[in-house]
Amino acid sequence: DAEITQSxxxxxxxxxxxxxLACHQTxxxxxxxxxxxxxxxxxxxxxxxxxxxxxxxxxxxxGYSVSRSNTEDLPLTLESAxxxxxxxxxxxxxxxxxxxxxxxxFGPGTRLTVT
Amino acid sequence: xxQGEEDPQALSIQEGENATMNCSYKTSINNLQxxxxxxxxxxxxxxxxxxxxxxKHSGRLRVTLDTSKKSSSLLxxxxxxxxxxxxxxxxxxxxxxxxxxxxTLLTVNP
Numbered sequence: 001d002a003e004i005t006q007s008x009x010x011x012x013x014x015x016x017x018x019x020x021l022a023c024h025q026t027x028x029x030x031x032x033x034x035x036x037x038x039x040x041x042x043x044x045x046x047x048x049x050x051x052x053x054x055x056x057x058x059x060x061x062x063g064y065s066v067s068r069s070n071t072e073d074l075p076l077t078l079e080s081a082x083x084x085x086x087x088x089x090x091x092x093x094x095x096x097x098x099x100x101x102x103x104x105x106f107g108p109g110t111r112l113t114v115t
Numbered sequence: 116x117x118q119g120e121e122d123p124q125a126l127s128i129q130e131g132e133n134a135t136m137n138c139s140y141k142t143s144i145n146n147l148q149x150x151x152x153x154x155x156x157x158x159x160x161x162x163x164x165x166x167x168x169x170x171k172h173s174g175r176l177r178v179t180l181d182t183s184k185k186s187s188s189l190l191x192x193x194x195x196x197x198x199x200x201x202x203x204x205x206x207x208x209x210x211x212x213x214x215x216x217x218x219t220l221l222t223v224n225p
Contacts, residue, residue, distance in 0.1 A: 033212075033213075035215075040217070041217065042203065042215045042216055042217035042218055043158075043203070043215040044215075045212060045213070045214070048212065058212070059214075090157055090158070092157075092158075103148065103160035103163055104148075104158075104160065104213060105160070106150075106157035106158040106159070107157050108156060108157050109155075109156070109157055
């Protein structure tokens with residue numbers, strides 16, 4: 001069955017370190033998204049991609065970057081981790097062209113703690 | 116900034132009762148979607164209603180959309196303990212991105 005996976009599921013890192021969170025989907029979806037979820041804020045969009053070599057900034061993109069070299073993967077990199085980036089991170093994907101109206105399929109999440 | 120805002124923030128009911136959650140938003144939308152999140156899990160899509168639709172049903176779920184009032188409601192009928200979860204509305208605007216509200220925590224007591 002098609003799925004979307006994230007790794008690692010839990011990560012503890014130190015302030016200033018570079019961290020990469022992996023997201024892999026086997027739906028063959030064009031569109032992929034990264035969100036962070038914090039108490040009191042709901043889900044906020046970090047970066048998104050509508051296809052290979054396409055990346056776009058979301059609402060809270062500062063300190064994060066993504067790259068899309070193939071259809072299946074959209075890794076999220078924290079350039080220099082900060083305590084404010086302690087959060088639960090969700091990756092999602094959807095089909096359709098250039099982000100057209102479609103449901104999103106979510107991964108299980110990565111809980112990141114920055115100490 | 117949040118586009119959708121759910122109301123209430125928390126709702127506790129008995130098994131068998133109906134649960135109604137509301138969502139208000141501020142700008143024009145292409146569609147509105149509802150998602151469920153069980154504790155410690157990712158979000159699961161429940162239902163999508165387009166801006167030219169007024170009501171949609173899926174099993175025990177009923178969603179309404181009033182674009183003149185910029186509001187939507189999600190009704191879960193004959194609730195079960197397994198319906199205990201957080202429920203989020205998400206709006207898709209002209210930029211095709213989803214903007215999520217902060218969610219309603221539904222607790223269904225056996």
